[in-house]
Amino acid sequence: MSKTAIIIGGGTAGMETASQLARLGVEVDLIEKQPHLGGHLKNWDRLFPNRRNSDEVFDYLEKGMNDGISLHLNAEISNIRKSEEKFTIALQDGKELQSDALVIATGYEVFDARKKEEYGYGIYDNVITSVELEEFFRSNKQKNLLEGVASKRIGIIHCVGSRDEKAGNLYCSKLCCVTGVKQAIEIKELMPDAEIFCFYMDLRMFDRHFEEMYYEAQEKWGIQFIRGRLSEASENTDHTLLVKVEDTLTGLPLKMKVDLLILLVGFVPSPETRRLAAMLGLKEGDDRFLCPADEHTITNSTEIPGVFLAGTVKGPAGIANTITDARATAIQVADYLK
Amino acid sequence: MKSFGYNITEDRQIDFDANDRNVTVFINEIEPSILLCMGCGSCTATCTTGHFTDFNIRKIHTLIQRGELKHLKKEIMKCMLCGKCQLVCPRGVNLRNLILSIHTALEKSGL
Numbered sequence: 118m119s120k121t122a123i124i125i126g127g128g129t130a131g132m133e134t135a136s137q138l139a140r141l142g143v144e145v146d147l148i149e150k151q152p153h154l155g156g157h158l159k160n161w162d163r164l165f166p167n168r169r170n171s172d173e174v175f176d177y178l179e180k181g182m183n184d185g186i187s188l189h190l191n192a193e194i195s196n197i198r199k200s201e202e203k204f205t206i207a208l209q210d211g212k213e214l215q216s217d218a219l220v221i222a223t224g225y226e227v228f229d230a231r232k233k234e235e236y237g238y239g240i241y242d243n244v245i246t247s248v249e250l251e252e253f254f255r256s257n258k259q260k261n262l263l264e265g266v267a268s269k270r271i272g273i274i275h276c277v278g279s280r281d282e283k284a285g286n287l288y289c290s291k292l293c294c295v296t297g298v299k300q301a302i303e304i305k306e307l308m309p310d311a312e313i314f315c316f317y318m319d320l321r322m323f324d325r326h327f328e329e330m331y332y333e334a335q336e337k338w339g340i341q342f343i344r345g346r347l348s349e350a351s352e353n354t355d356h357t358l359l360v361k362v363e364d365t366l367t368g369l370p371l372k373m374k375v376d377l378l379i380l381l382v383g384f385v386p387s388p389e390t391r392r393l394a395a396m397l398g399l400k401e402g403d404d405r406f407l408c409p410a411d412e413h414t415i416t417n418s419t420e421i422p423g424v425f426l427a428g429t430v431k432g433p434a435g436i437a438n439t440i441t442d443a444r445a446t447a448i449q450v451a452d453y454l455k
Numbered sequence: 456m457k458s459f460g461y462n463i464t465e466d467r468q469i470d471f472d473a474n475d476r477n478v479t480v481f482i483n484e485i486e487p488s489i490l491l492c493m494g495c496g497s498c499t500a501t502c503t504t505g506h507f508t509d510f511n512i513r514k515i516h517t518l519i520q521r522g523e524l525k526h527l528k529k530e531i532m533k534c535m536l537c538g539k540c541q542l543v544c545p546r547g548v549n550l551r552n553l554i555l556s557i558h559t560a561l562e563k564s565g566l
């Protein structure tokens with residue numbers, strides 16, 4: 118009899134794990150709570166580091182949705198049980214699914230910027246998040262972001278909801294620095310006369326091609342970088358915003374008027390992931406992301422036999438790393454099912 | 456002595472080895488949260504005193520870590536102990552208590 122696996126979460130990680138497992142002859146049930154697959158990838162327009170269209174990556178993932186994968190969309194999990202060697206998952210619509218292995222690929226959520234009240238998101242008109250900017254790029258490819266605004270000065274704020282004890286998240290989200298630089302370049306392409314300032318504490322351009330994007334942002338697009346964390350933003354009567362930071366490289370407090378503020382929101386562990394983890398008794402780190410059995414050597418299994426992790430349930434990661442991780446998970450699952 | 460119109464300028468470098476860091480150690484013991492600072496500048500940006508004088512709370516505590524105590528006494532007198540800096544600090548540094556512990560340290564060391 119062929120062995121079976123249930124994968125919870127149909128984002129990048131879940132789709133790639135499913136595709137690889139099916140290729141290895143495992144029968145897969147892929148459970149996704151949304152009406153469609155793709156997860157966060159579906160929200161992004163062009164991807165760092167090369168600004169290729171995100172649909173191309175989705176198309177690749179979708180090609181892997183072959184025979185051997187049963188899709189369950191709009192599926193809400195009400196309960197997970199483990200008895201002997203089998204997992205039983207009860208869905209809200211009354212359906213029950215059974216398997217020999219379980220993969221948690223439920224991803225992350227973005228930080229709710231309203232929690233940083235002093236940045237004015239949800240209070241002032243011209244404060245948006247990096248997620249909304251991607252939405253804008255996806256839907257209004259050619260449109261000017263600030264139609265009708267004369268001065269067109271834009272501030273991009275790093276570390277919103279990350280590296281912040283007050284927000285309850287001490288960790289770095291890793292990918293918002295490069296997202297900010299990518300978006301700064303994309304705004305300049307649309308609006309060559311815009312003035313763009315990134316307010317950062319450290320620029321974490323850690324991966325291949327990232328530093329070169331930073332270089333390009335300065336050399337080709339004239340984007341300016343001010344080293345200081347946003348302390349507060351307030352709205353002027355004309356709906357522009359006054360930002361206050363310390364320009365730490367000159368050692369002076371600095372105030373600046375901008376027309377638009379873009380908040381680079383970070384990753385947070387998703388409440389859904391945490392709910393499922395609690396049902397299974399999985400271990401969370403201090404950062405509330407899930408812990409694999411070993412941070413270096415057993416990165417895709419957990420301490421519970423038959424339960425595996427894939428993708429950003431383990432912390433911030435980009436698409437390429439998520440896909441690599443999903444493949445590693447598939448191999449671990451296939452080994453376990455032998 | 457013949458004057459050539461030159462004089463010896465004071466060395467501006469932080470002389471880390473020459474600096475006495477006993478005061479630093481003392482302050483860090485009273486308020487260990489100061490060791491968590493990541494130099495983001497939020498405290499300075501929000502400090503009203505720093506908007507109107509050359510007082511810079513971030514620089515003050517960084518200089519203390521280097522053992523630079525010159526002008527410290529005069530500088531900290533400018534702080535109003537309002538605590539705004541502490542409200543915005545993303546690392547939870549207790550800056551108000553830091554200022555108070557600098558006062559204590561300076562009193563104790565007779566500086």
Ligand SMILES: Cc1cc2nc3c(=O)[nH]c(=O)nc-3n(C[C@H](O)[C@H](O)[C@H](O)COP(=O)(O)OP(=O)(O)OC[C@H]3O[C@@H](n4cnc5c(N)ncnc54)[C@H](O)[C@@H]3O)c2cc1C
Nearest residue numbers: 126128129130150156157164165223224225428429435436
């Ligand atoms: C602003 C921003 C921009 C980014 N831009 C890029 C980029 O340009 N390039 C790049 O490489 N990376 C980028 N990333 C990172 C990228 O989004 C992630 O690498 C990727 O989405 C991780 O995939 P995942 O499958 O782990 O998680 P997700 O994409 O979050 O997918 C998880 C899936 O699980 C589903 N799910 C959750 N809970 C349940 C449940 N209980 N039951 C069923 N289904 C559930 C969700 O609906 C979702 O479909 C960006 C991230 C952010 C925040």
Ligand code: SF4
Nearest residue numbers: 276279290291293294
């Ligand atoms: S990646 Fe950059 S913007 Fe994001 S949390 Fe880390 S330092 Fe801050």
Ligand code: SF4
Nearest residue numbers: 502534535537538540
């Ligand atoms: S407590 Fe002192 S340093 Fe802090 S904001 Fe108030 S005046 Fe500035």
Ligand code: SF4
Nearest residue numbers: 492493495496498544
């Ligand atoms: S706000 Fe906190 S972390 Fe930032 S410079 Fe001031 S003391 Fe350091």
